[in-house]
Amino acid sequence: MKTRLIDWPTFIISFVVILGVVIPLIIFPEAGSELVGQLNDFVSHRFGFLYLLMGLAIFFFLIFVAFSQNGQVKLGEEEEPPEFSTPAWAGMLFSAGIGSSILYWGTIEWAFYYQGPPFGIDPTESQLETIQWASTYGIFHWGPIAWAIYALPAVPMSYFFYVRKKPIIKISETLRPLLKGYADTMIGKIIDVLFIFGLLGGAGTTLALGTPLISRGISDLTGFPDDMLLRTIVLLVVTVIFAISAYVGLKEGIKRLSNLNLGLSIVLLIIVLVTGPTLFILETTTNSIGLILDNFFHMSTWTEPFAMVQGIEETGFPEAWTVFYWAWWLVYAPFVGLFIARISRGRTIRQVIIGSMVYGSIGCLLFFGIMGNFGLFLQLSGEYDVVNMLNEQGAPAAVIAIINQLPFSSVMVAIFVFLSVVFLATTFDSSSYILASVTQKRLEGDEPLRWNRMFWAFTICLLPLTLMYLGGLETLQTASIVGGFPLIFIMFLIAWSFMKTSTRDLIIDEQYEPKTIILDMKNIREKLKRRRKKKPNDEE
Ligand code: NM2
Numbered sequence: 001m002k003t004r005l006i007d008w009p010t011f012i013i014s015f016v017v018i019l020g021v022v023i024p025l026i027i028f029p030e031a032g033s034e035l036v037g038q039l040n041d042f043v044s045h046r047f048g049f050l051y052l053l054m055g056l057a058i059f060f061f062l063i064f065v066a067f068s069q070n071g072q073v074k075l076g077e078e079e080e081p082p083e084f085s086t087p088a089w090a091g092m093l094f095s096a097g098i099g100s101s102i103l104y105w106g107t108i109e110w111a112f113y114y115q116g117p118p119f120g121i122d123p124t125e126s127q128l129e130t131i132q133w134a135s136t137y138g139i140f141h142w143g144p145i146a147w148a149i150y151a152l153p154a155v156p157m158s159y160f161f162y163v164r165k166k167p168i169i170k171i172s173e174t175l176r177p178l179l180k181g182y183a184d185t186m187i188g189k190i191i192d193v194l195f196i197f198g199l200l201g202g203a204g205t206t207l208a209l210g211t212p213l214i215s216r217g218i219s220d221l222t223g224f225p226d227d228m229l230l231r232t233i234v235l236l237v238v239t240v241i242f243a244i245s246a247y248v249g250l251k252e253g254i255k256r257l258s259n260l261n262l263g264l265s266i267v268l269l270i271i272v273l274v275t276g277p278t279l280f281i282l283e284t285t286t287n288s289i290g291l292i293l294d295n296f297f298h299m300s301t302w303t304e305p306f307a308m309v310q311g312i313e314e315t316g317f318p319e320a321w322t323v324f325y326w327a328w329w330l331v332y333a334p335f336v337g338l339f340i341a342r343i344s345r346g347r348t349i350r351q352v353i354i355g356s357m358v359y360g361s362i363g364c365l366l367f368f369g370i371m372g373n374f375g376l377f378l379q380l381s382g383e384y385d386v387v388n389m390l391n392e393q394g395a396p397a398a399v400i401a402i403i404n405q406l407p408f409s410s411v412m413v414a415i416f417v418f419l420s421v422v423f424l425a426t427t428f429d430s431s432s433y434i435l436a437s438v439t440q441k442r443l444e445g446d447e448p449l450r451w452n453r454m455f456w457a458f459t460i461c462l463l464p465l466t467l468m469y470l471g472g473l474e475t476l477q478t479a480s481i482v483g484g485f486p487l488i489f490i491m492f493l494i495a496w497s498f499m500k501t502s503t504r505d506l507i508i509d510e511q512y513e514p515k516t517i518i519l520d521m522k523n524i525r526e527k528l529k530r531r532r533k534k535k536p537n538d539e540e
Helices: 008-027 029-046 048-067 086-097 101-115 127-141 144-163 176-184 186-222 228-248 250-275 278-301 317-343 349-381 386-393 395-403 409-438 450-470 473-483 487-508 521-534
Strands: none
Touching: 008 029, 008 186, 008 450, 029 048, 029 317, 029 473, 048 144, 048 278, 048 317, 048 349, 048 487, 086 250, 086 317, 086 349, 086 409, 101 127, 101 186, 101 349, 101 386, 101 395, 101 409, 127 278, 127 317, 127 349, 144 317, 144 349, 144 487, 176 186, 176 487, 186 228, 186 317, 186 395, 186 409, 186 450, 186 473, 186 487, 228 250, 228 409, 228 450, 250 278, 250 349, 250 409, 278 349, 317 349, 317 409, 317 487, 349 386, 349 395, 386 395, 395 409, 409 450
16 A cells, blocks of 8 residues: 555544544434534524625636636647547536436425425415426526536636646645645645535435435335335445446546446436426426526525515525525535546636536536426326325435336336436545545546545445434534535635636736737728629628
């Protein structure tokens, strides 16, 4: 084992912090859960507005960068082609950033909004409005702002790695221009550890949602009871699959699994679109796009401030949904950013930004538009009472019940379950790959050490598994969302650090000429004259 490559302080502190949170939760589950719950209420109620402002600010910042000179910088040498083809690149970034949660929320999120709509709408009085928002809000929560949160860390990380040729991709490294020598001290380590802790909790949330979904599907197919034993087996099998993929490495394992993921997703979506209510799906999805564009600012800043004036009780919608989602995307962002950076050699910064935001949002739109509206159709047409199933037996049961309404239902459930496994695996193999990279001083060859990849693969699975048994998994998720709070400020710092460094580099390299287009009017006039001779009515 080449232990000299390991960044021991970061490695050990991360592990100790993780154990420091998990072990008390195992010993004092109730007190722990209460404390973490209170902290969460505090953060999401007091600082909910800050999350919303952060989302909007990141979105506009990246659009600005994409179209500024800083966005034209290429990540790599002049002649170098992109390392991965655009479809492979888009597929990998989608598969890494999106786990099985999209199958879960994409199919069922509408049913939550259907019962608890936003904007203080009364679901019994304004049914049409309720339905419209139910089919739309999920697309917003998985849309361009969310993807901008993912893309932000990718920009400085890839800049520092490919342009400034720093040997490692770490958050602390992107902050070096601001932190200076402090990047190598405890401050730098704490920043890296914060991200590792956040990712562990974000991944815990993913597993907590994905495992019951898969086990419900398997139980439906095989008749085995959907109990703890089945869930444990599911979790272990998934762990082994993604551990193998991480072991094989980025080029082979992760890319192959990601291709499988995309291929299967397309098959599932096409089948549901064609055999389901095609026109309804197309119309509602189109309608949602318009609704989001019309209400983009309202949705991204709605904090529910006037409930008491309206004489109604607060619904808690912004905290439970938009703020929670932004926080969840945020704890995943440094990891996905690192991963996007890792696969973006040879692209420009603009391509990275626009590519992640556009491909990512379109991918999510397809899932929410097709799977979600299929479920909504079942409800509205009276073919199947999804909401009742959700309220009686919970979300995993309701999702599987929706898939069961498709023709060849068993085959469809089998495809759905298999796809959930692959989606989980593709998110987790890249997480362990990245965790391993971050806990190393440098990479040898291009990849982090194998045993290090395996170590993180098992850590991010086994800890949530333990907590799942003890009922503390929810607490860990909440803890990580709360623990991710400082990331808001770190995001601000890395954006600043990137602008400062890249603008200075552009100036030093004398690339500050604004790219203005100067029209050659003489030439244009002459051409127009020639044309007028041919067509006498043409105006100048
Ligand atoms: N996000 C995209 O569980 C998953 O699908 C991983 C979740 C942050 C909501 C990411």
